[in-house]
Amino acid sequence: MGAFSHWWIFGREARRRRLLRRRAIPAAEWSAVLDAAPVLWPLSADERRRLHDLVVVFLAEREFEGCGGVVLDDRLRRLIAAQACLLVLELDLDAFRNVGSVLVYPRGYRTRRHHEDEFGIVSEGDDELLGEAWNDGPVILNVEDVLDVAEGEPFNLVLHEFAHKLDMLDGDEDGVPPLPRGLDADTWRRDFAAAREDLARRERRGEEPPIDPYAAEDEAEGFAVLTETFFCAPWLLEAEYPRVYAQLRAFYRQDPLARDDALAEIGSRP
Ligand SMILES: [Zn+2]
Numbered sequence: 671m672g673a674f675s676h677w678w679i680f681g682r683e684a685r686r687r688r689l690l691r692r693r694a695i696p697a698a699e700w701s702a703v704l705d706a707a708p709v710l711w712p713l714s715a716d717e718r719r720r721l722h723d724l725v726v727v728f729l730a731e732r733e734f735e736g737c738g739g740v741v742l743d744d745r746l747r748r749l750i751a752a753q754a755c756l757l758v759l760e761l762d763l764d765a766f767r768n769v770g771s772v773l774v775y776p777r778g779y780r781t782r783r784h785h786e787d788e789f790g791i792v793s794e795g796d797d798e799l800l801g802e803a804w805n806d807g808p809v810i811l812n813v814e815d816v817l818d819v820a821e822g823e824p825f826n827l828v829l830h831e832f833a834h835k836l837d838m839l840d841g842d843e844d845g846v847p848p849l850p851r852g853l854d855a856d857t858w859r860r861d862f863a864a865a866r867e868d869l870a871r872r873e874r875r876g877e878e879p880p881i882d883p884y885a886a887e888d889e890a891e892g893f894a895v896l897t898e899t900f901f902c903a904p905w906l907l908e909a910e911y912p913r914v915y916a917q918l919r920a921f922y923r924q925d926p927l928a929r930d931d932a933l934a935e936i937g938s939r940p
Pocket residue numbers: 830834890891894
């Protein structure tokens with residue numbers, strides 16, 4: 671590391687410390703944010719404090735924009751930021767360096783999708799989209815689904831879209847984010863593929879899969895959906911696909927199952 675980058679990081683850290691002094695979220699308002707997101711309930715006091723600091727910096731460094739008539743207030747901005755930052759609680763906020771801005775629409779929106787097959791035949795179809803993450807572009811969310819976070823339900827739009835951003839960090843949206851030392855990309859791919867194939871098989875048989883079969887769509891959706899399950903219903907992921915659980919635990923450096931029994935008491939634990 672050269673002297674320049676050392677001073678750059680030093681300057682950045684000093685700026686972040688100043689931010690934390692000036693823009694700290696008042697305690698009562700911070701509690702309200704945590705209360706509004708069930709996935710944050712099991713966090714320890716120390717984790718809540720560290721999450722607060724990440725949220726303050728994240729909000730200062732990212733542009734949020736309400737679209738289609740959405741008026742973004744502090745509460746909604748913080749609710750989105752807090753859940754996004756849960757992903758990087760044990761990583762580095764720089765993992766979101768590819769998040770340009772966060773656009774928030776009132777509800778899911780329709781878009782025309784353009785498909786081109788191997789013979790160059792183009793077809794178009796309508797897809798109902800809940801959110802999107804563009805490589806080096808914005809994260810797009812909608813208020814309805816951001817607020818639809820039921821206790822113990824393995825769905826969370828914010829975690830989903832920001833997981834796509836982590837996946838894209840190396841330029842490819844292929845379900846394999848840049849892995850830390852100790853995690854092997856081939857093993858990672860094999861474990862996720864096995865889970866996706868199992869979900870697809872169960873759906874074909876007409877079973878009701880315990881995890882959203884959208885995970886089976888492709889590698890990228892597999893990583894995003896199973897990340898949602900990992901944080902929101904860890905007992906479910908551990909029971910169904912323990913190898914994927916172990917991979918995500920090593921990647922995020924968090925163990926939601928061990929975090930707090932309170933989470934296990936919530937909702938649909940078998
Ligand atoms: Zn997705």
